Amino acid sequence: MAVESSPTERGQIHSELISYENRAGRRITAYLDAAVRDLTGVQFVLMAPKYGETKKNNLQLAYYLVANGFAVLRFDFTNHVGESEGAMEDFTMPGAVDDIVAGLDFLERRFEADSVVVVASSLSGRCALRAAAQDPRIERLICLVGVVNLQRTILEMYQEDVFGLYLEGRVYGPTSFLGFVTNGASFLGTAVETNLHALDGAIRDMEAIEIPVTYFCAERDLWVDGADVQRVFGGRGNCRLVPIEGAMHELRENIRAAETAYRSTVLACLGRLGDTPEPAVVVPDKRVVLAQNKRERDRLRQILPENVVESEFWTRYLSRYAALERAGAYRDYVHTVGTLLGEFTPGCRVLDAGCGNGHFGIWLWLRTLQEERPRAAQPEVYVGVDLTAGGLRDSIRRHSGLVLEREAPEAAPPPDRALQFTYLQFDFDRIEPTDGQSVLPFADATFDKVCCSLVISYLKAPERLLAELYRVLRPGGVLVLSSMKPYCDLSSLYRDYVVHEAGKDDLEWARGMLHAAGQLKLKEEKGSYTFFLAQELEDLARSAGFHSPEAHSTFGNQTNVVRVVK
Secondary structure (H helix, E strand, C coil): CCEECCHHHHCCCEEEEEEEECCCCCEEEEEEEECCCCCCCCCEEEECCCCCCCHHHHHHHHHHHHHCCCEEEEECCCCCCCCCCCCHHHCCHHHHHHHHHHHHHHHHHHHCCCCEEEEEEHHHHHHHHHHHHHCCCEEEEEEECCCCCHHHHHHHHHCCCHHHHHHCCCCCCEEEECCEEEEHHHHHHHHHHCCCCCHHHHHHHHHCCCCCEEEEEECCCCCCCHHHHHHHHCCCCCEEEEEECCCCCCHHHCHHHHHHHHHHHHHHHHCCCCCCCCCCEECCCHHHHHHHHHHHHHHHHHHCCCCCCHHHHHHHHHHHHHHHHCCHHHHHHHHHHHHHHCCCCCCCEEEEECCCCCHHHHHHHHHHHHCCCCCCCCCCEEEEEECCHHHHHHHHHHHCCCCHHHHCCCCCCCHHHCCEEEEEECCHHHCEHHHCCECCCCCCCCEEEEEECCCHHHCCCHHHHHHHHHHHEEEEEEEEEEEECCCCCCHHHHHHHHHHHCCHHHHHHHHHHHHHHHHHHHHHHHCCCCCCCHHHHHHHHHHCCCEEEEEEEECCCCEEEEEEEC
């Protein structure tokens, strides 16, 4: 695909924060992105947010579109996360349809724009399909991995036909859908009343649409069934189905797939997708995108303050995360981390920096059971450090053998071969090496190996922890550092677990994990948490003084793991 340099590096994109009302009188907050001040004659694109996300997550695609001549209105749904009026628990799909129409109303009222391109993703794609069936001002519709059969999508996620049970009379109160708590009766009831939940409703909407529709299919999408997509869009002269190779439902999980989708979306909005020769696509300057992303991230932190302290959040999260630890993919991940740390010789001192529920400690114990050592061999020393008292209690309980008896039926090793376990509650965000006091309470070069598993992303200043880990590690010692990848998609891991591994009693735990993952994504969007590319982990480790980085991808390709040496 041809690419031209972008004129936006000269500062030609500006984003105006605006607000307007929907027809119910609710305030909607949005950004109007454009490269020029006079928008007379400019083609407008209306971008709807994904469920559980804000207008910020449409920033990069919006700037692609602006760099290629469009003006973009990206907004937050009402009764949703973000800046628009209303609380998430009151979200409904008909309400989201009304908010899409409200964007059309605003553009017509302010700019006399009566012909607008609409771009929508995931669940908002279904809402945009309904809007396009009803509103003639939509001249072109682009759906990125749009949900077409919500009943099936929720069935695949929860392994329970929620809509079917609702129609049979089950009463739903506050219910977690796709990671966020909503009023279950209202969410389900309004979707059923308007037939936004079922496949036949999507087919009827598509039958009423005459404008060009482009639907981008993710090759590895587990939440949207390809056969359903074909039934809605296939064989229609005004529809174009475009596969995105290597993509999951979260397109940004794969950088290359996301860039392909962005460029193809530009061409689809221009009505030139598939042209030969293929038109050049202007790529927005990365610095311009990053600068605006920082401004919006800082704003989100102010308007969406944390409603619980960090230790309370992680106490709740770890209780839900326990389900994922039972999955084979997670056990493989822990094994990879342990293997990268290398041989555990007698007397080895191991620091588990962010031990959580103690799963790595269990892996280390089981490894000692499998090794043949002289009875006089000095035992390894394991030190688990974590922010939460609950996590440490779980670690102590497990490591003391109350749970190990079930997980390791072999006899416990005699005392001279056992691991010596020690625990410490410590807040890594309080590390301040410059004052000589707020540091890890260990002498220099105390440990032979350090495991820092899925912790660094959640710290305000990760470089401070890395500096401390460097200090307490002996020369030649090994650190294994890991992070979930940016915009990770746990759908395949979750699906494999609930379908092939989870027992009936485990399903609620697994659903709780899915809810917790939704909260982590929102924290990532706000910039409270940062998930790192492998190269970024390597750079952080080098800055702390480590060398010889060795990067791996594991946990269903959703986690970056880096091994470094002091």
